[in-house]
Amino acid sequence: MRLLKGTLIIITIVMILSGCWDHREISEITVVVGMAVDKGDDDKYTLTVEGINAKELSDKTASGFAPSFVFSLKGDTLAELSQKMNVGISKHLIFSHMKVLVIGENVLKEGIIDFIDYLERNREIRDDFNIVTARNVKAADVLKVTYLVQKSSSLKLHTQLSTFVESWGGDPDIRLNDFIQAYTSSGRRGVMAALTIKGDLEKGRSVENMKKGAADAMVLVDSMAILKEDKLQDFLQLEDARNYLWITNKLDKTVVTVDCSKNKFLGVRIFNTVTKSKARIVKGKAMINLKVRAEAYLDSSQCKDDLTQINTFKKFGKLTEKQIKKNLEGTIKKLQQEFESDIFGFGEILYRQDYDNFKRIEKHWDEYFKDAIVNVDVNVKIRRSGIRTKSLFSEQK
Incomplete structure (x- = not known):
């Protein structure tokens, strides 16, 4: 027993006192x-x-x-x-x-x-x-x-x-x-x-x-x-890079410029965004469904709409959804028609969600991606309007 204790003590001391063999x-x-x-x-x-x-x-x-x-x-x-x-x-x-x-x-x-x-x-x-x-x-x-x-x-x-x-x-x-x-x-x-x-x-x-x-x-x-x-x-372009992150559910925060009237714009700060994707093969074509959900607040407004009214927030929310949908669909179409390159990983989603069908078309995925039907659904809730409720433009005489 003493021999065992002594051996353990020696091993412990050696381990404590030894240094890294390759240290500099x-x-x-x-x-x-x-x-x-x-x-x-x-x-x-x-x-x-x-x-x-x-x-x-x-x-x-x-x-x-x-x-x-x-x-x-x-x-x-x-x-x-x-x-x-x-x-x-x-x-x-x-x-x-x-x-x-x-x-x-x-x-x-x-x-x-x-x-x-x-x-x-x-x-x-x-x-x-x-x-x-x-x-x-x-x-x-x-x-x-x-x-x-x-x-x-x-x-x-x-x-x-x-x-x-x-x-x-x-x-x-x-x-x-x-x-x-x-x-x-x-x-x-x-x-x-x-x-x-x-x-x-x-x-x-x-x-x-x-x-x-x-x-x-x-x-x-x-x-x-x-x-x-x-x-x-x-x-x-950089805007496509932002849309890439959005589509792949990697976007943290961003600001979207939205038309609210002729030559007038909103600056909408997006946060808490989540993108969910579903994919399957339907009648020989790839079907991709994207659901984008986000919260937002008004960063700036050049329009005179009354921000004390809930209908104004609903209106601005719909305009923001329309703009985001347009941006995302534009990037997707560009990748389909000009480059035939699936940078979004839709093929990987199809692999996970419709494995048997994807394995049959795996070697020709670029061609299927080009003709894929991609549906984009966007829902944005504008929560607040910063520290002002009344636009400076509404105060102009």
């Missing part, structure tokens, strides 16, 4: 927060990483030096390039805190599954980073534009995209697992946000860009890319 001191590492992938004329990858200078990110310790550095290397595989970065970087790179992956438009046109496979296999890289593409600019340049608030370009982009999707819904909010799910699915096409640069890129790279209220260059969310398997098919 903080002074020996550089945290990578962003990665960009481009392709040159020689068909080789150019991998660009952004590493942070943590001291310069804090207002208390900053001394005016660059808050991050960007370094590029050219080669055949990301696996080799990511470990070869020390040809120019002094410290060991840590990729576990990466926030954004920017893929060049030329790379996306040729296909990205080769290096996505590396990202998925790598045990150091998490799957919670944003995947975006650069439109009309190099992916590396997106990581080089500095910004006033978040001094790191990648940290700024991560926050920007998260805030955008929460407040308006223009970013499809794609992570690594989202891309892989779409790539391996026969009932869904992939999407990702597309970024571009507005302004003077050369000036935007400078630390001085962070000291200006009106920056010389900024990275903007431009549109949404549609993928066919792992390749770029085309781009959609």
Whole structure:
């Protein structure tokens, strides 16, 4: 018994005192927060990483030096390039805190599954980073534009995209697992946000860009890319990106502009939105039924309707429903007629709800999606009108 207790004590002490076998001191590492992938004329990858200078990110310790550095290397595989970065970087790179992956438009046109496979296999890289593409600019340049608030370009982009999707819904909010799910699915096409640069890129790279209220260059969310398997098919407008989130039940909040009379508009803030989808094959055609339910309040009004009357709220509610239905149906028809691409996952819904029929048409789903009948039913309840009940327009003489 004593021998057993002694053995347990020794094992416990050894476990407590032992350290991590692969640990590195903080002074020996550089945290990578962003990665960009481009392709040159020689068909080789150019991998660009952004590493942070943590001291310069804090207002208390900053001394005016660059808050991050960007370094590029050219080669055949990301696996080799990511470990070869020390040809120019002094410290060991840590990729576990990466926030954004920017893929060049030329790379996306040729296909990205080769290096996505590396990202998925790598045990150091998490799957919670944003995947975006650069439109009309190099992916590396997106990581080089500095910004006033978040001094790191990648940290700024991560926050920007998260805030955008929460407040308006223009970013499809794609992570690594989202891309892989779409790539391996026969009932869904992939999407990702597309970024571009507005302004003077050369000036935007400078630390001085962070000291200006009106920056010389900024990275903007431009549109949404549609993928066919792992390749770029085309781009959609930001409004379509918002509608994509709405249809797929991923929209948090947004604002809809609604016509209330000739050249007069309402600004309606949407919240608590829920979209439910049902799908089945009826007489050889796919039938998709969408039910959209949402609450709202009046953000602004250019009309003179009396907001103390319940009929005004009912009227504005009907106008809002009509506008949302028009927006959603417009995006769906565009994807059916122009692109023949089911980015909404209607095929996956059909797989779950009408499995036998979907398996018979699985290989031809794009053709069935093109001819699918999609019914959109929208119900919006406007709950309040802000802190005013009487419009300023109604007070005009």
